[in-house]
Amino acid sequence: MSGTYLGMPSFPRAAADSTRDMRLRGNLRHATHTIRAKRAQAVEELGDWAELREAGAALKERTLRHLDHYLEQLEAAVTAAGGVVHWAADADDANRIVTELVRETGESEVVKVKSMATQEIGLNEALAKAGISAYETDLAELIVQLGDDLPSHILVPAIHRNRDQIRDIFRKQMGSWGRAAPEGLSDDPAELAEAARLHLREKFLSAKVGISGANFMVAETGTLVVVESEGNGRMCLTLPETLISVVGIEKLVPTWQDLEVFLQTLPRSSTAERMNPYTSTWTGTTDDDGPSAFHLVLLDNGRTDALADTVGRQALRCIRCSACLNVCPVYERAGGHAYGSPYPGPIGAILTPQLRGVQSDLDASLPYASSLCGACYEVCPVAIDIPEVLVHLRERVVEGGTAVVRGQKTKIKPAKGHAAERALMRAARWAFDHPRAMRAGQRLAARGRRFTPRRLPVTAAGKAWSASRDLPRPAPQSFRDWWRHTRRDGGGSDAPRTGKESAE
Structure with a gap:
């Protein structure tokens, strides 16, 4: 590009600067809210909007298959x-x-x-x-x-x-x-x-x-x-x-x-x-x-490289309407310059890393420039499932793997700085594959929930997570245990049966 x-x-670095610019945020908030309100009214006038959206997606998908x-x-x-x-x-x-x-x-x-x-x-x-x-x-x-x-x-x-x-x-x-x-x-x-x-x-x-x-x-x-x-x-x-x-x-x-x-x-x-x-x-x-x-x-x-990715190729359907930008809470606060690309917002977060690759720090960070709220998918007139592609690209950034680069299948190395994330995901995968260990971990976390810190340990990954959110406190009871208690007691109540813990 x-x-x-x-x-x-x-x-993240660019957005940290732009979100402190109150004038910029005011301009963006006023403009995006105005545009999306008018768009919603214009779309409501068409009784067959859902069918048009489906037809647009199908036309684009067929064209890409036979490009x-x-x-x-x-x-x-x-x-x-x-x-x-x-x-x-x-x-x-x-x-x-x-x-x-x-x-x-x-x-x-x-x-x-x-x-x-x-x-x-x-x-x-x-x-x-x-x-x-x-x-x-x-x-x-x-x-x-x-x-x-x-x-x-x-x-x-x-x-x-x-x-x-x-x-x-x-x-x-x-x-x-x-x-x-x-x-x-x-x-x-x-x-x-x-x-x-x-x-x-x-x-x-x-x-x-x-x-x-x-x-x-x-x-x-x-x-x-x-x-x-x-x-x-x-x-x-x-x-x-x-x-x-x-x-x-x-x-x-x-x-x-x-x-x-x-x-x-x-x-x-x-x-x-x-x-x-x-x-x-x-x-x-x-x-x-x-x-x-x-x-x-x-x-x-x-x-052509993006076309070879059966998940990521959805981005090529885009007709550049910008509806996804106008509903995105991240774009509204960070602005377009933070994306470092002519294609800002949610569509840029999935298109740019496919066109440029994920080797640079900027391009590797773009799939994370989203809350995954799904508002972008709801307004897209060609039904691009942007959250699905974002998660798909995050996997590529963290795990690496095979991708097509300049027409050749290439082994992509994981991006730097994601070792802790890889370890965490692998641990989660192991836990999901071992239900007993998962139940034991959930019960242990529930018993110690009052001692849960608001911030993760001071590591690179922990600092990045805690910079913008608190660590969620574990539930007092897992759904599995709640279901067991509910069935045993006759299923009359939907509240956890743990007395003091449930009152917290």
């Missing part, structure tokens, strides 16, 4: 329509291809419509090294770029900024990137939007090269689809002479009819709208209409 994110601290077939079909359709398809195995490949394509045009500036894939590969930084300036045109992405910042949300990348911060960024930075902000610019949303519109209009009218992502690619026709709310996408996709689209290979749908499902679920889950204000579709090139040259860069960058 992008070099911008390399060297960032592990999630090789649909990719070949897509390539043939795009080529027949006048486009050129490029295959990028990783970020370096993709950056090299795009840089060479821009250089061939002789241009030194490009305009971009928001693309998570280009953030993932660090395209802006790669273009800058080649002397090419990339201008973001999505309003939130513009704010992030002008502020020399990083995105912190999938749908609203500048969610961590409030209006007065945005006003200050526009006043100080717009002039160095193009048209300056108007004199006396206030923090009124209408004035901020107008300043951005005037600044960007200059870029749209002069740019000869546009770079985009895509929400969907239709295999049967070679059509790409972008949905957005501001109209900047329409400008980037139609005005430049050359259009380069960088898209992850998982964004495929087999047929036009399949779009029917996602064009209902995506807007309601993301912006709480019944439909997106702008839905742009394009197929190759046509004479005297739109770009005269179209290049599609199909990005792997770890997706």
Whole structure:
């Protein structure tokens, strides 16, 4: 992924800093609560939402099972329509291809419509090294770029900024990137939007090269689809002479009819709208209409490896709606930057470690950036069982094992710092396999419950656990013993039969 994110601290360290920023937490709380309340209302309008969700999951799963077939079909359709398809195995490949394509045009500036894939590969930084300036045109992405910042949300990348911060960024930075902000610019949303519109209009009218992502690619026709709310996408996709689209290979749908499902679920889950204000579709090139040259860069960058994992591959269903971020209690308090990835929140916690591996401290910590409450699964419009994948990845971090890396089965070593956790889990496994020993341990713990410490012993693992929670006091009686007493006494009471202990 992008070099911008390399060297960032592990999630617990980054989150420890961000959770102390009261302004950030206030911004996040207000924004996420507002978005999720509107989303819930929009979803309730559809009586068949559960069926749409199930259909979306099934469509994505079928496509992933036959991804090789649909990719070949897509390539043939795009080529027949006048486009050129490029295959990028990783970020370096993709950056090299795009840089060479821009250089061939002789241009030194490009305009971009928001693309998570280009953030993932660090395209802006790669273009800058080649002397090419990339201008973001999505309003939130513009704010992030002008502020020399990083995105912190999938749908609203500048969610961590409030209006007065945005006003200050526009006043100080717009002039160095193009048209300056108007004199006396206030923090009124209408004035901020107008300043951005005037600044960007200059870029749209002069740019000869546009770079985009895509929400969907239709295999049967070679059509790409972008949905957005501001109209900047329409400008980037139609005005430049050359259009380069960088898209992850998982964004495929087999047929036009399949779009029917996602064009209902995506807007309601993301912006709480019944439909997106702008839905742009394009197929190759046509004479005297739109770009005269179209290049599609199909990005792997770890997706094939994730596809080989029958549990983890669920993450590739994601349609980037961001609903999981808006309901996640961890994201709400820690913010997106703590995840050290263009993909923050619950989906990032399962997608990033599969794309990048779990070798670094940051990536090994991401599967733990969750309370496993399951709210993310409940709102996901394609039914990704994020808690299941989180637990699956935690096992990989702690135990190691076999995984596919760059197309090859590879033995993954356990991550450092989890020896105590491994020992504890193995002890628990042994106890569950030996019921008598388990019962004896439960009774011993119940008898000594009043002496249970609130904190674990001062070890690395104990300190990490106790930093955010108290050690739970054992129950006065195990369920097995309670059931035995209840059956023996006739089953009339559901209270433990231990007198003094049960009164504590």
